[in-house]
Amino acid sequence: MTEPPQQHYLELSENPVQFEHASSVNNVFFDEANKQVFAVRSGGATGVVVKGPDDKSSVAFRMDDKGEVKCIKFSIGNKILAVQRTSKSVVFPDKRSLKLLKNQSINVNWYQYCPETAVILLSTTVQGNILQPFAFRNGTMSKMSKFEIELPVIPKPAKLSLSERDIAMATIYGQLYVMYLKHHSRTANSPSAEVVLYHLPREGACKKSHVLKLNTTGKFALNIVDNLVVVHHQSSQTSLIFDINLKEPDCAVNTHQPVLPARSIHPYRMPLAGPAVVPSQPPVPCQLYSSSWSVFQPDIIISASEGYLWYLQVKLHPTVNLLQDKGKLMDFLLRRRDCKMVILSVCSQILEGGVKGSLPVVATVFDKLNQVYKEYLEAEQSYTVAMESGPSRGSAAQKRPVRTQAVIDQSDMYTHVLSSFTERKEVSHKFVIAVLMEYIRSLNQHQITVQHYLYELVIKTLVQHNLFYMLHQFLQYHVLSDSKPLACLLLSLESTYPPAHQLSLDMLKRLSTANDEIVEVLLSKQQVLGALRFIRSVGGHDNVSARKFLDAARQTGDQMLFYTVFRSFQQRNQRLRGSPAFNPGENKPRIWFIFQMKPTIGGLKI
């Protein structure tokens, strides 16, 4: 298998929003809140085309040219249009009255607004590095605690040192962060640039929480995709990704290195735009990391000069070969949105290898998967319990836990990984059994009930290789948990491995709900007295049908035995009904349990 020379793990969305590219007559604006692109031709006189994230939200209209438009936006739902033409006035074409709700007086250098969380960030003081956030909620504005961004050098005399371009706000793993792009500085002994993350909680103080090491210098831009921090580096035309939840054992707390080596975004080809496009004309490659690109949070890249808006996406498949540490790879993949099939393919890949010493890796991977699986099962269970106990008083209504793709259950593993793995001829059965046992161990360790089909897979593999003694030992230590199907499967093995009979009876006994089955098994072995003694010992003698016992006794050809059984039932009848006679209902046709006990495993030839 040859690997592609470059594994691009970032790509631009396939269906970009296309608009008329910026020119001397066409100004382009982007509204982060509604994610709308405005193409304003000739100040609006020859048309304004608004394109949103999906085709339906396209709007086109005209307005009078009253001078150069500095900024243009819609309110939510495209109800009100706001146009800014001078630095101190905003025009609403639809006339409405405005009311001043609240007023704060602060000297502001610049501001940033995060529409997702409705938080505005104001740069204050001369140096600009004291940031004052405000949160908008339900029509009120609340002041959050301000915080200071540590500058690499304190300028003397003081001047504005924190640029709006170096600050971005984004939600990562459900928490709001202020990201500060800290450039390298020769004087401050910092050899390369870094991104410093400040965690901005809803309540409480903002704290410096993570440092992302870029290990290089130059011009950078930031995106957030699938909870990953993506740092684009213009001069090398590559991007790095960081996962702030990935623990770095060899780094100081909360200092992160890139998860993967730097790679460029996957090459992108643009179909030739315009009305004169000839269908057969090949698409032209797009210049990536162009200086005309604008990057917006969380995951938007706009090329105004070419008239494209893309969403940045993470491709998981290429990461598999870039991250050698499979444990770390799993930690990374389990936090991604569309991870299921990739994770399953990684599992198959590890098992395929036959690499010496891969069992500990297999164990680590299984443990990581089952940890997530278990957390989901527990959440699901506590939800069910909460629902059953009725609407909770006082506490907030519990939400049904969301099953993310990272929840890989036993059926996923069985269908996509284990069943095909056990079929592979070139893999030694020793390794197959070791892997299955490792999976069962991991499930047990996480207190997850093992599904019956996994046991069947173990038994099938052992039986195919005549490893009955191993099977016996597993059952002896109850590694394969008791169940009726398993007991029946064992019964079906009796002809090749006689001790399976005992193992099966023991299992039926432990189940304590299988007394009828035990009687049938004993009767089928012509152990009529044994069956009778058993049914008495469990107190089922009074309700049992005499017919099958008498039938079985007759089949032995032992007249003394038949008489004994017959008398035993007469005595029972006498005791129960005052007469030794049998009820007519006891002559029901007999259904042999043994017929239901055909092996249930597909393809298991014994």
Place this chain on the structure above:
Amino acid sequence: MALSVSVTAMQEKQYTPSLLSFFIYNPTFGPREGEEEKKILFYHPSDIEKNEKIRNVGLCEAIVQFTRTFCPTKPAKSLHTQKNRQFFFEPEDNFWIVMVVRNPMIEKPNKDGKPPTIEYQEEEILDTVYGAVVRQCYSMYKLFNGTFGRAMEAGGVELLTQKLEKFFYRYLQTLHLQSCDLLDVFGGISFFPLDKMTYLKIQSFVNRVEESLSLIKYTAFLYNDQLIWSGLEQDDMRILYKYLTTSLFPRHSEPELAGRDSPLRPEVAGNLLHYGRFLTGPTNLKDPEAKFRFPKIFVTAEDGYEELHLIVYKAMSAAACFMISASVELTRDFCEQLDGLVGPQLTLLASDICEQFTINRRISGPEKEPQFKFIYFNHMNLAEKSTIHMRKTASVCLTSVHPDLMKILGDINCDFARVDEDEEIIVKAMTDYWVVGKKSDQRELYVILNQKNANLIEVNEEVKRLCATQFNNIFFLD
């Protein structure tokens, strides 16, 4: 061989059964007159005069030959005489092993300086027990040497006699005929009770070791001299288990009993401190003179037998046996690798098992500890459990009940062996003890109750109670 003698109040001397002689012969090796000595491959005691050896062998031959006329397929197994009992066993075609055991006897002193009267107790010893002992002798020889036929092929009679001499000279000294009993008939394996999770951890350990040291073909895992996992087939494990628990482990138990003085390894650069050490092979890896030779064992394989190196490695109470094809030469490098890999893991596992075992014990409580004296055996998995026998030591296997009771157990076992059906036998012994034997399918249970005033019904109830507490998770018919 030392004689066990006990003196009673009457100045009577009681002698326990002891080994008189043990010999191996093949009648086809000296068929002509005057060549009889050639038949004899091994004879203990060796200092017996040649003609007597020939006479004794000839007698056995004649008895076997004679009894064959009555039943050609089942020749005589034993010969009872007043003073002794002889056991015959033909493990391979024409190779006969004979063991002669002197009956236990009582020496009664006489007055007036007359020589004491000797009373032989002809019926006190059981054929099943000593028959099993002879078979065990052969199995043990075969474990370390392969079959007699193999030695013959490799080096003729000369090699075979050498091997027999070398093996049995030492082995016979370890036979303690006076303490042989029902457990020898079973030849069972004591399994260590363990929770599922810890068991799976051990599985995981075994699989990992076998994967990274791919030379290892089979692994067995024991804790506290009890088996937890066997990669070998049942019959091979049975005899290996016997060797480990009655010979190898007892020889090495001293450092552990000494507790704190056990040789804790000095910390090597980058290595975890661990308690692992080789019970076979090199005693000290650091020794530049160390030899990397391990005992070789023979186990059954698809095509006859296979020869394996037996590496026994122990950390605290956990022992792992690793078996590697004998065709591979084991090096210092390999042993160091094994030590480095297995030592720390096995140490950790041993303390895990110990901890888990203590927790389980605490949960089940002391009241669940059996107050009953019983022996349990399952023919299917060879599992045996005895609350009658004390911990086995190198020299002797102690029981906590009188030999008479053990004899009753043996008798009941013989009765069970005669029929296929489930059975139950209740015996009231002379000494006011009740002895109960139960057989259900492939399982046998023997209980000794010390309730002198109990009646049959009460005894039956008592045994039922025992079954309900001790054997509630198996199908054991009441």
